[in-house]
Amino acid sequence: MNHLARDVLNLIATHPGLAALVIGATAFAESFAFISFFVPGFTILVAAGALVKAGVLDPVSAATAGIVGAVLGDAISFWIGQRFGNVLPRVWPFRKHPAALERGVRFFEKWGWPSVFIGRFSGPLRAFVPLAAGMCRMPLVPFYVANVLSAVIWAPALLFSGYVLGGALMSGLTLHQKVLVLGISALAVLALAYWLRRRLAAK
Numbered sequence: 001m002n003h004l005a006r007d008v009l010n011l012i013a014t015h016p017g018l019a020a021l022v023i024g025a026t027a028f029a030e031s032f033a034f035i036s037f038f039v040p041g042f043t044i045l046v047a048a049g050a051l052v053k054a055g056v057l058d059p060v061s062a063a064t065a066g067i068v069g070a071v072l073g074d075a076i077s078f079w080i081g082q083r084f085g086n087v088l089p090r091v092w093p094f095r096k097h098p099a100a101l102e103r104g105v106r107f108f109e110k111w112g113w114p115s116v117f118i119g120r121f122s123g124p125l126r127a128f129v130p131l132a133a134g135m136c137r138m139p140l141v142p143f144y145v146a147n148v149l150s151a152v153i154w155a156p157a158l159l160f161s162g163y164v165l166g167g168a169l170m171s172g173l174t175l176h177q178k179v180l181v182l183g184i185s186a187l188a189v190l191a192l193a194y195w196l197r198r199r200l201a202a203k
Contacts, residue, residue: 005040005043005044005047008022008026008044009044009047009048009051012048012051012056012057013051013056016056016057019048019051019056019057019058019061019062019065020061020062020064020065021065023044023045023048023057023062023065023066023069024065024066024068024069025069026039026041026044026045026048026066026069027041027045027065027066027067027068027069027070027073027151027155028069028070028072028073029041029069029073030042030045030070030073030126030127031069031070031072031073031074031077031120031126031127031130031151032073032076032077032127033077033080033100033127033128033130033131034093035127036126036127037093037097042123042158045066045155045158045159045162046158046159046161046162046165047162048062048159048162049062049158049159049160049161049162049163049164049165049166050162050163050165050166051162051166052159052162052163052166053162053163053164053166053167054166059159059163062159063155063156063159066151066154066155066156066158066159067151067152067155067156069155070120070150070151070154070155071147071148071151073127073130074116074120074130074147074151075130075144075147077127077128077130077131077134078130078131078133078134078138078143078147079134080131080134081130081131081132081133081134081135081136082134082135082137083134085134085135088101088131088135089101100124100128101128101131101132103124103125103128104119104125104128104129104131104132105132105135105136107119107125107129107132108129108132108133108136108138109136113133113138113139113142113143113146114146115129115132115133116129116130116133116138116142116143116146116147116150117146117149117150120150120151120153120154121150121154130143130147
């Protein structure tokens with residue numbers, strides 16, 4: 001966990017009244033193409049789930065804030081893609097990182113509107129598929145259906161994973177058992193991500 005993630009989590013833990021705002025902003029940043037390069041949103045949201053388990057945060061407000069932030073991040077990225085799609089390859093940060101935008105466009109062209117839903121759960125694509133969808137003139141209704149549905153699953157899932165991990169860390173397990181639980185959880189997530197990537201690449 002880098003310094004930014006630690007600072008954000010300290011802010012949430014010491015100022016719970018700001019938690020919803022911070023979680024919403026984090027989910028927005030993780031979903032917004034121009035910020036996602038620099039914000040460890042995934043780490044922060046999972047760790048926030050552990051704070052829910054500790055009783056520091058309210059689960060409903062945390063999940064709601066994450067959903068709203070994620071929907072807004074995708075929505076603004078989509079609008080920018082619609083409005084400025086022709087010039088995006090020539091502006092920062094895509095001028096320096098052209099492959100990110102190209103991957104998003106290729107993924108959208110291959111999968112169509114479901115790519116907005118699927119892309120939410122793929123770290124390398126999450127922030128760029130909505131931008132590509134806007135550039136490719138995806139109709140509004142399918143975009144917002146996929147955007148909202150994916151956010152409703154994604155944000156609570158990250159918080160819940162942190163809740164489960166937090167429970168393992170704060171339970172009566174020995175240190176060895178806690179490390180084992182975390183290790184198995186990490187391997188399971190990596191295995192699922194690898195399987196999904198292979199399945200998508202094969203189609």
